[in-house]
Amino acid sequence: MKRIAGLALIAALTFTSTARADMKALEEGAKKEGELTWYVAHYTSEGAEDLGRNFTEIYGVKVNVVRTTAQVAYQRLLQDIKNNQTVCDVFSSTDLGHYVRLAAQGRFEKYVPETTPKIDPVFQNFDPAGFYHTTAAGMVTLTYNTAKVKPEEAPQKWQDLLDMKWKGKVSTGHPGFSGYVGTWVLMMKKLYGWSYFEKLEKNKPQIGRSINDTVTALNAGERQVAAGADGSTLASAVRGNPLAVNYPTDGSVLIISPSAIMKGTKHPNAAKLFMEYLYSVEAAKINAKHFGIPMRPEVPVPPGAKPMSQIKVIKPTAAEVDKGIPEVIEQWRDTFGN
Amino acid sequence: MTVVSPGLDGALARPRRGLAFDSTWILWAAIIAVLLFLVVSPFVYLVVTSFSAEGTGEFTFANYAAAYGRARYVDALLNSLKLGAAAAALAGLFAIPLAWAVARTDMPGRGLTRMLVLATFITPPYTGAVAWILLAGPNAGWLNRFYMLLTGAAEGPFNIYSFAGLALVIALYSFPYIFIFTTAALELVSSEMEDAANILGAGAWRTMRRVTLPLALPAILGGLIICFLEAIALFGSPAMIAIPARFNVVTTQLFQFFGNPVRVEVAAAYAMPLLGVTVILILLQRLMTRRKGFVALTGKGGDRRPIRLGNWRWAMFGYAMLVAALSVFLPYMFLLQAAFAKAWGRGFALDNLSLRNFHFVLFEHATAAKSVLNSFIYAGVSATAVVILTLGVAYIATRRLVPFAGVLGFLCIAPFVIPGVVLAIGFYAAYAPPPLALYGTALILILAFTTRFLPVGYVNASAAIRSLNPEMEEAVRVLGGSRLTALRRVVAPLLKRSLLGAWLLIFIPATRELSAAIFLYGPNTKVASVMIFDMSEEGNFEYLSALALILQVLTLPLLYIGQRALGRDFMLRRTAT
Numbered sequence: 008m009k010r011i012a013g014l015a016l017i018a019a020l021t022f023t024s025t026a027r028a029d030m031k032a033l034e035e036g037a038k039k040e041g042e043l044t045w046y047v048a049h050y051t052s053e054g055a056e057d058l059g060r061n062f063t064e065i066y067g068v069k070v071n072v073v074r075t076t077a078q079v080a081y082q083r084l085l086q087d088i089k090n091n092q093t094v095c096d097v098f099s100s101t102d103l104g105h106y107v108r109l110a111a112q113g114r115f116e117k118y119v120p121e122t123t124p125k126i127d128p129v130f131q132n133f134d135p136a137g138f139y140h141t142t143a144a145g146m147v148t149l150t151y152n153t154a155k156v157k158p159e160e161a162p163q164k165w166q167d168l169l170d171m172k173w174k175g176k177v178s179t180g181h182p183g184f185s186g187y188v189g190t191w192v193l194m195m196k197k198l199y200g201w202s203y204f205e206k207l208e209k210n211k212p213q214i215g216r217s218i219n220d221t222v223t224a225l226n227a228g229e230r231q232v233a234a235g236a237d238g239s240t241l242a243s244a245v246r247g248n249p250l251a252v253n254y255p256t257d258g259s260v261l262i263i264s265p266s267a268i269m270k271g272t273k274h275p276n277a278a279k280l281f282m283e284y285l286y287s288v289e290a291a292k293i294n295a296k297h298f299g300i301p302m303r304p305e306v307p308v309p310p311g312a313k314p315m316s317q318i319k320v321i322k323p324t325a326a327e328v329d330k331g332i333p334e335v336i337e338q339w340r341d342t343f344g345n
Numbered sequence: 346m347t348v349v350s351p352g353l354d355g356a357l358a359r360p361r362r363g364l365a366f367d368s369t370w371i372l373w374a375a376i377i378a379v380l381l382f383l384v385v386s387p388f389v390y391l392v393v394t395s396f397s398a399e400g401t402g403e404f405t406f407a408n409y410a411a412a413y414g415r416a417r418y419v420d421a422l423l424n425s426l427k428l429g430a431a432a433a434a435l436a437g438l439f440a441i442p443l444a445w446a447v448a449r450t451d452m453p454g455r456g457l458t459r460m461l462v463l464a465t466f467i468t469p470p471y472t473g474a475v476a477w478i479l480l481a482g483p484n485a486g487w488l489n490r491f492y493m494l495l496t497g498a499a500e501g502p503f504n505i506y507s508f509a510g511l512a513l514v515i516a517l518y519s520f521p522y523i524f525i526f527t528t529a530a531l532e533l534v535s536s537e538m539e540d541a542a543n544i545l546g547a548g549a550w551r552t553m554r555r556v557t558l559p560l561a562l563p564a565i566l567g568g569l570i571i572c573f574l575e576a577i578a579l580f581g582s583p584a585m586i587a588i589p590a591r592f593n594v595v596t597t598q599l600f601q602f603f604g605n606p607v608r609v610e611v612a613a614a615y616a617m618p619l620l621g622v623t624v625i626l627i628l629l630q631r632l633m634t635r636r637k638g639f640v641a642l643t644g645k646g647g648d649r650r651p652i653r654l655g656n657w658r659w660a661m662f663g664y665a666m667l668v669a670a671l672s673v674f675l676p677y678m679f680l681l682q683a684a685f686a687k688a689w690g691r692g693f694a695l696d697n698l699s700l701r702n703f704h705f706v707l708f709e710h711a712t713a714a715k716s717v718l719n720s721f722i723y724a725g726v727s728a729t730a731v732v733i734l735t736l737g738v739a740y741i742a743t744r745r746l747v748p749f750a751g752v753l754g755f756l757c758i759a760p761f762v763i764p765g766v767v768l769a770i771g772f773y774a775a776y777a778p779p780p781l782a783l784y785g786t787a788l789i790l791i792l793a794f795t796t797r798f799l800p801v802g803y804v805n806a807s808a809a810i811r812s813l814n815p816e817m818e819e820a821v822r823v824l825g826g827s828r829l830t831a832l833r834r835v836v837a838p839l840l841k842r843s844l845l846g847a848w849l850l851i852f853i854p855a856t857r858e859l860s861a862a863i864f865l866y867g868p869n870t871k872v873a874s875v876m877i878f879d880m881s882e883e884g885n886f887e888y889l890s891a892l893a894l895i896l897q898v899l900t901l902p903l904l905y906i907g908q909r910a911l912g913r914d915f916m917l918r919r920t921a922t
Contacts, residue, residue, distance in 0.1 A: 044868065052879040056711035071785075071868035075875070076882060078603050079863050085607060086770065086864075090778040094785070108606070152690075175484070181588055183601045213506070214591070216584045222884035226690030227478060228485035239884040246887065247688030247697070333606065340417065344591045 030121065030283065034066060036276025042069040043096040043277040046084060048077040049143035049264050051242075054297030061293055062284050068277050077102040077186055084269075088114065096278040099142060099266040102186040106139045106265050107329040115139060116268040118279050122286035126302040129315060130263070134325070139267035142285040144300045146320065147191040147218065147260040150235035152225045154249035162232055164257045165195060169206045177210050178230035180218040182336050187218040187236055189332040191260045194321055196335060198257065204342050214343060225250055238298040241311045245298075254313055258321035372829060373747060376737040383796045384756045387771030391763070394770075395613035408614035418615065421593040425577045426622070428512055428594060432576035433569045435516035439668050440523035441558070441565060442661070447524075448531035449557060451651040452661045458669070459528075463849070463904045464897070465672040466521040469857045469874065471881055472893045473518050474585040476676030481505040506590040511583060515576045517672040522575070523568030525850055526805060529843045530564035531557065533812050536650045549652055563811050566630045567804035573626065574761045574800065577619065580860055581878075595619070596764050609770060616767040623762045627755060684890035702891035712871050713892060717899065720873040723787060724855035727794035728848045734795070735802035736810075736844065740832060743810045744818075757803035760796050765860025768797065773864060785867025793861045798851040805847035809840045849903065856896065 037043075047055045052074040059070035073080070077100045087094050100106070109115060115138040123131055123140070130141035149168070151161045162168055168177055180188035195203045213230050215221060221233035222243050237252050237259070244250040266285060268278040284290055291301035298309045308314050323331065398405045413419055446452040447459060480488050481503040489501025504510060534557060542552040558565070580596040587594055595615070602612040654661060683689040687699045706713045738757055742750040760768060772793045776783045783789035813836060821831040837844065859874040866875055873896055880889040 051883045051885075052712070052876070053710060060711065073866075073868055074879065075863060078600075082603055082607060082609075082770075083864060085609070086773050086777070090774060092778060092784060104606075154690075183604060184584075184588070213589050216588050217882055217884075219882060219884035220585075223475065223478075223886060226886070227482060228690075229478065229482040230484070243688070243690070243884055248690035249688075250690065333604075336601075336604070345588065345593045345597075 030280075033276050033280045033283070037066060037068050037274070037280040040068070040274040040277045042071060043272075043274040043281055044071040044073065044094055045097045045099065045281070046073050046075075046080045046095045047097075047099040048075060048080045048101045049099045049266075050074070050294065050299055051297050054293065054299065057293050057297065058285075058290055061289055062281060065284070065289070066280060068280070070281070077105070081105045084109075093269065093271045093273055095269050096272045096274050097266055097281055098269055099264065101143075101262065101264040103263065103265070103325045103328040104332060106134070106267060107325050109267070110134070110136070110138045114270055116270045116272060116275065116278070118268050118282060120279075120282045120286050122283050126286050127304045127315060129261070129320070130302055133263060133265060139265040140282065141263050142266040142282075142302065143264040143294065144302075145187065145262045145264070146237045146254075146300070147187055147234055147262065148237045148240075149232065149253040149255050150221060150225060150237075150240045151232045151251055151253070152228065152230075152249050153251050155228065155231045158251070161251070161253055162255075163253060164255045165203075165234075166199070166257070168232065168234065169203070169210065171210070173232055174210045176231040177207070177212040178215065178221045178224040178233040178235075179207075179212050180215050180220055180234075182332065182339050184216040185218045186332075187262050188234075189335065190262050190323060190328060191218075191234055192335045192339060193323055193327065193331045194258075194260045196331075196338075197323070198321075201338055201342075204339065208342055214345075222250070237312060238300075238309070241309055242298040245310055252311065254318040256319065258319045261320040261322040263322060372737070373741055376734060376741065377747070377753065379734060380738060380753060380756055383792065384760060384799070386775040387768065387796070388759065390774045391613050391767065391771040392617070394610055395617055397610055399608070399610050408608075408610045409617075411608070411611045412615035417593070418598060421595055421598040422618065424508075424587075424592055425595040428508070428515070428583075429573040429576040431508070431512035432515040432519065433573040435512055436520035436523055436572040437565070437569055439516060439672075440520040440568065441527060443665050443668060444524045444527035444531060444561075445553060445557065446654075446661045446665065448528040449534075449553075449652050450654050450658065450661065452654060452658045452665070454662055454665065458665045460904060461665075461669040461673050462521050462524050463853075465518060465669075466850075466853050467856070467897055467900045467904070468518060468672075468676070469581075469877055469893055469896070470515075470518050470579060471581040471585065471877060472680055472890065473672075473676055474514050474582040475881075475886065476679045477505050477510070477514050477517075478585065479679045480675055481510065506586060508590065508592065511586040511590065512576075513671075514582050514586060515579060516572070518582075519572045519575050520668075520672075522571045522801070522850065523565065525846050526564040526568040526571075526808060527561050529805070529846050530561035530808060530812060532842075534560050539652070549654075553652075563630075563634050564805075564808040566633060567808050570626050570630060570758075571761070571801060571804055574623065574758075577622075578762060578764045578860075580764065580766065596766070599764055599766055603766065612767055613770070616763050619762045619764075620759060623758055624755065627758060680890045680893060683886050684894045686887055689886055689890075702887045703895070706888055706891045706895065710888075713873075713876055713888075716871045716873045716876040717892070717896060719787070719870055720856045720896075721899070723790050723794060723870075723872060724852045724858075726791050727798065727855050728851040730791070730795045731798050731802035731851050732806075732844050732848050735799060735806045735847075736832075736837065736840075739803055739806035739810050740836065743807055744815065746828075754803065754807065757799045759800075761798075761800035765797065765858065766864070769793070769861040769864035772796070772861060777865075785870065787870050789865050790862060790870055790872065793865055794855045794858055797858060797861055798855055801850050801854070802847050805843065805850065806840075809843040810836070813839060852903070853900070856900070 045059065055072050055074040059072040062068065062070050080100055084095055084098060117137050119137045120140060130144065133141045149162045182189035182192045213224055215224060218236045219239045221235040222239050224230040225233055226243065226248050240250050240252050266282060268282065272278050286302055288303050288306060291303040291306040295301040295306055295309050300315065301308065395408055396404055398407065443458060447455045480486050483504040483506065486501065486503055488503050492498065492501040538556055539552050542556045547555065577595060583594045583597050587597055599612050599615060602608045602615065682693055684702055685699060686697050688697065691697045735757060738753050741747055742754040776789050776792055817835050818831040821835055857874050859878055862872050863875050863878065866872060877889055877892055
């Protein structure tokens with residue numbers, strides 16, 4: 008991975024002048040095409056709309072934003088494919104499994120953004136074959152209700168959730184409904200074996216659907232500690248809700264969300280230009296404003312969050328996610344009963 | 346004499362069939378064609394899909410084996426059936442006494458009760474579910490805290506995360522169906538029949554049980570069926586409550602067939618038995634109402650006087666307010682708190698108050714305000730289309746104007762029970778690609794809403810038409826008018842309040858329809874329900890509450906009109922003429 012990244016960097020530096028010329032051509036081509044359609048499950052819906060609008064302001068190319076959940080976006084895309092419709096130009100899901108499958112079926116147009124070397128190295132060259140690229144990321148962290156739990160008592164590492172003192176006080180999402188939760192379960196199993204969840208069950212966690220249901224459970228005071236998403240928790244905390252995030256010492260689970268250009272796109276230049284835009288400083292700033300992790304290291308992280316460089320992160324590979332998540336969903340249902 | 350014996354009813358309805366060509370046949374044919382287009386094309390697609398192998402499309406039973414080969418999946422179906430029965434029974438318990446009290450008695454606050462029932466109905470189920478989690482959550486629910494404060498007990502008795510809790514929440518937000526159907530039917534019943542029962546020695550209670558309510562039976566059963574079917578097809582409330590309560594229902598299970606790897610074929614197969622359930626329900630309803638006459642509107646008018654309840658009227662009023670407290674007052678305390686809060690997790694505090702959420706939703710958010718407008722337009726157009734279409738179908742089916750008219754009725758009911766997420770796939774396949782090419786247009790949403798709410802319109806229209814004595818239409822025919830004239834000049838005007846009620850009953854749930862809309866909306870046609878779902882996905886309860894309240898306030902004028910229209914004629918004499 009590192010070597011490939013290095014090569015890409017050298018290549019990018021050598022060909023900067025040609026790259027610039029390419030970008031000009033891309034811009035002109037995109038303007039002629041006039042628009043693109045973006046199926047997106049990243050970000051909040053407001054965040055996605057902001058990005059689309061900002062792109063239009065810079066390049067004069069309209070973005071049709073269809074922001075929805077990963078499953079719905081994928082299902083819509085499959086229906087389009089089945090009915091021979093090319094509607095979507097850029098596909099941004101939060102579920103890595105979608106990319107593994109679609110890439111294997113040859114549904115993507117290969118394109119490596121010129122701007123890749125400028126983003127945080129953690130996110131570079133996620134797909135060595137160059138079909139899909141990290142464009143958003145979030146983390147599963149420990150979260151808690153600050154009105155009920157003092158910072159020094161709050162869990163510091165994942166194993167702390169198994170402490171008997173949290174009996175009836177833990178909240179999680181469901182891996183069958185949330186890719187974030189699925190990835191978290193996968194990583195916990197990898198670190199501590201499935202017995203982690205058998206022990207967790209003894210604490211009778213409240214299982215919501217989405218990972219963001221933990222925000223509701225904590226805010227309502229129904230539960231006190233959770234495995235929650237950093238973004239939505241911090242966004243709620245900054246409004247004044249009694250919430251805080253602890254980055255676990257044994258590793259925050261990094262969730263990589265890629266984007267790809269669809270094969271047969273009617274707006275190839277606009278789609279490529281949009282991929283470049285997603286790696287720009289402007290896009291990173293908008294992303295951070297909506298409590299996402301900025302792709303560009305020079306853009307400050309959202310209020311309350313820690314920069315990637317200061318925390319330990321763990322992440323699975325795309326193949327692990329594709330194979331592992333359906334397995335852990337079954338195991339989860341055996342252990343927790345639904 | 347206002348009730349016609351069933352034998353006579355049937356005899357009068359039949360003889361037209363097979364007679365000379367009637368120009369209105371073109372109309373019937375058109376109605377049937379529209380129905381086939383709306384319902385049959387997506388359904389055929391779904392049925393074919395359920396028998397197709399993934400990828401190759403070859404014929405197979407494997408999807409059914411996959412869908413029903415595991416105890417876990419079968420359990421989910423059984424849970425749904427139980428849930429439907431429990432929710433419908435509870436909803437009946439809320440709705441029928443209130444409907445009787447509002448339509449037939451001198452209970453105080455009848456108009457208020459009507460308004461509150463309609464207000465219940467425009468509450469998006471998701472927000473109702475969240476409010477009830479705040480009320481009856483086992484650890485921090487306010488009802489539990491209050492109970493502990495009063496009794497000093499260590500824990501409260503309520504747990505919303507249970508089968509009973511889910512049934513209650515669903516019943517609270519679907520009982521208006523039964524209420525509106527039943528009041529509409531009861532208001533047509535003339536006091537003469539109750540007088541006759543009184544003269545023969547029956548008391549008020551016995552009269553209600555043996556005379557008044559049985560006359561409204563088709564409406565009551567129709568309402569119960571709609572509640573039952575809605576409880577099975579709902580996704581929002583089960584997702585909030587059943588998952589933490591650790592049990593699966595059809596919709597939460599279906600959702601997982603759409604996870605990676607997607608198994609659309611299995612999902613389609615999994616949903617098919619629900620059609621069988623619908624058939625059984627319709628047959629059951631027919632069996633229960635077969636040998637009775639329900640004709641209450643004869644054109645001869647009749648007195649309609651409220652029954653005097655004496656002191657019981659306050660008890661009845663108390664019950665109405667109890668139901669309203671459960672469905673409106675208590676939940677809205679939390680909705681208001683969240684909508685006006687900087688941070689809802691901080692609870693009730695003066696320095697926590699803010700109008701920011703409203704400002705954000707109305708003026709800053711890129712699509713929220715537009716989504717509300719879209720919802721209103723699409724729901725309005727769909728509701729109008731459904732009312733007209735189902736009036737025609739119910740008329741054809743009830744008066745048996747074409748062979749196999751009963752099948753048409755079934756076609757109208759079927760779309761309700763197939764969960765929207767599966768139905769949407771059929772809609773997409775039928776309407777989105779060429780030749781129609783409706784992808785991303787407003788029309789595809791309107792068609793989907795129209796199809797999805799045909800059952801509500803149909804149940805209402807068919808109950809209403811059964812209350813009409815065919816003599817009145819026969820009179821038009823004798824005087825040389827066509828069936829169309831009879832329909833337009835006699836049937837529709839007589840049923841206008843009932844049809845307006847149906848319009849509201851379709852309009853309101855159409856503004857909150859989510860499961861089909863989420864697959865079909867395009868960049869410019871986002872609707873409020875999708876917006877609310879997004880906000881719930883993001884854990885944004887403050888914005889979500891503000892948007893729900895805006896929807897509520899905008900619907901208020903409609904409620905006012907609806908309440909006036911629905912309740913207006915009760916005290917007038919000779920309403921039917």
